[in-house]
Amino acid sequence: MNNRVWICGMGAISAIGDTVLENFESLVAGNSGVGKSTFLHTIHKDSLLVCEIKKSNEELAGMAKMKPYLPRAAYFSAIACEEAMTEFKQQIGEAAYKKLRVGFLSGNTIGGMDLSEHFYDDFLRDKSSGHLSDVVYHECGAITELVAEKLNINRYVATLSTACSSSANAIMQGCRLIKHNKLDVVIAGGTDALCRFTLNGFNTLMIVDSEPCKPFDDNRKGLNLGEGAGYIVLVSDAIKKQLGLMPIAAVSGYANANDAFHQTASSAEGKGNFLAMEQALQMSGISPHQVDYINAHGTGTANNDSSEGIAIERLFADRVPLVSSTKANTGHTLGACGGIEAVYSCLSLQHNTVYPSLRMSTPMKDFSFRVNTQLIQDKEINQVMSNSFGFGGNCSSLIFSKTI
Numbered sequence: 001m002n003n004r005v006w007i008c009g010m011g012a013i014s015a016i017g018d019t020v021l022e023n024f025e026s027l028v029a030g031n032s033g034v035g036k037s038t039f040l041h042t043i044h045k046d047s048l049l050v051c052e053i054k055k056s057n058e059e060l061a062g063m064a065k066m067k068p069y070l071p072r073a074a075y076f077s078a079i080a081c082e083e084a085m086t087e088f089k090q091q092i093g094e095a096a097y098k099k100l101r102v103g104f105l106s107g108n109t110i111g112g113m114d115l116s117e118h119f120y121d122d123f124l125r126d127k128s129s130g131h132l133s134d135v136v137y138h139e140c141g142a143i144t145e146l147v148a149e150k151l152n153i154n155r156y157v158a159t160l161s162t163a164c165s166s167s168a169n170a171i172m173q174g175c176r177l178i179k180h181n182k183l184d185v186v187i188a189g190g191t192d193a194l195c196r197f198t199l200n201g202f203n204t205l206m207i208v209d210s211e212p213c214k215p216f217d218d219n220r221k222g223l224n225l226g227e228g229a230g231y232i233v234l235v236s237d238a239i240k241k242q243l244g245l246m247p248i249a250a251v252s253g254y255a256n257a258n259d260a261f262h263q264t265a266s267s268a269e270g271k272g273n274f275l276a277m278e279q280a281l282q283m284s285g286i287s288p289h290q291v292d293y294i295n296a297h298g299t300g301t302a303n304n305d306s307s308e309g310i311a312i313e314r315l316f317a318d319r320v321p322l323v324s325s326t327k328a329n330t331g332h333t334l335g336a337c338g339g340i341e342a343v344y345s346c347l348s349l350q351h352n353t354v355y356p357s358l359r360m361s362t363p364m365k366d367f368s369f370r371v372n373t374q375l376i377q378d379k380e381i382n383q384v385m386s387n388s389f390g391f392g393g394n395c396s397s398l399i400f401s402k403t404i
Contacts, residue, residue, distance in 0.1 A: 005175045006247035009233030011083030012343045014330045015051035034212040040194045051226030051331025071112030072193035076229035077147045088233040100184040103156035106144040107166025107190030109335035112137030114195040163390030168338030172254045189231030189339025213300035214359035215325035216371040223299040226331020230339030249346045253284025253399035261393045270311030272395035280397040297387040298325025320369035328358035338388035345384040345400045
């Protein structure tokens with residue numbers, strides 16, 4: 001069983017870009033997608049800011065080359081997967097691709113609930129109205145199946161839904177399938193769309209900021225919800241050598257630890273966070289001081305940033321690497337964040353870039369380390385840790401390594 005799993009394609013769409021390149025350029029420029037909603041119809045439009053992709057469903061259907069009236073999450077997923085697969089296929093050609101054992105693993109948390117809400121509105125007005133087609137794709141697996149059908153993948157298709165760690169766990173499972181020689185290639189990541197259910201739910205928990213969020217700031221007030229999708233193409237070491245591929249990066253370590261502390265909060269001491277990071281490092285074979293950059297989960301909530309900070313300081317002691325959160329750019333994309341931030345981590349390795357944490361002005365008093373607030377492009381980045389910590393204490397950490 002070879003432990004090397006390579007990344008040979010990437011795709012992303014978010015509130016700061018429709019492609020991987022656009023996302024990277026926005027991160028470097030310090031752009032943020034936070035603003036009032038246009039396509040999410042909510043009574044909170046003027047009071048709760050979100051990171052929305054400014055495309056109508058009709059525009060997204062055209063970009064995804066899919067039929068109209070599908071959930072937004074399916075469009076996001078198809079767009080990002082197509083970009084990732086195009087990059088991969090350009091290296092090997094269609095004929096070689098058809099000979100491979102390919103799987104698709106996708107994480108999401110709301111499925112097609114955005115369309116289900118349309119049905120609910122109609123049904124409330126008239127119980128004889130409402131289109132049942134709006135609820136056909138309600139559950140999470142339906143989104144994955146729609147995109148798998150478009151990609152013509154049927155050997156292995158699975159959906160993971162573990163809150164904010166969904167797509168990170170999809171990447172882990174993809175690596176396991178490759179390491180155990182079940183598949184040659186896996187498209188792994190996740191997608192999620194804004195809907196009233198999640199916005200209202202997070203608002204009820206009183207963890208949504210009415211202003212642009214500021215992760216790891218001592219005066220942080222909560223998160224901004226976002227939407228989008230991110231996927232990477234995972235390839236076995238045998239196929240990489242056989243086809244002479246030039247990978248973007250390697251997934252050298254990963255771990256999931258569920259501390260089951262609370263349904264909607266991390267443990268105060270960051271137990272699951274610490275275990276996930278520690279075990280991911282152990283798998284990668286590198287020591288904590290070899291990590292150059294941590295793309296933190298960093299949502300901007302009081303609980304998350306505190307527990308993650310405690311875990312980071314415990315693990316890295318007085319040698320904490322550069323840390324920042326890109327959720328100030330994209331918002332918290334829930335089931336998609338691990339996939340989107342996997343792409344951002346690989347871009348960090350490719351371009352020796354560390355992104356700034358936007359709007360962080362007052363460091364958290366309880367920690368000795370300081371979150372990075374400046375764009376850095378003059379430091380060699382060889383190892384990146386990406387954290388995704390979900391509700392229920394479902395904590396996941398990935399280690400991405402430079403190929404040379």
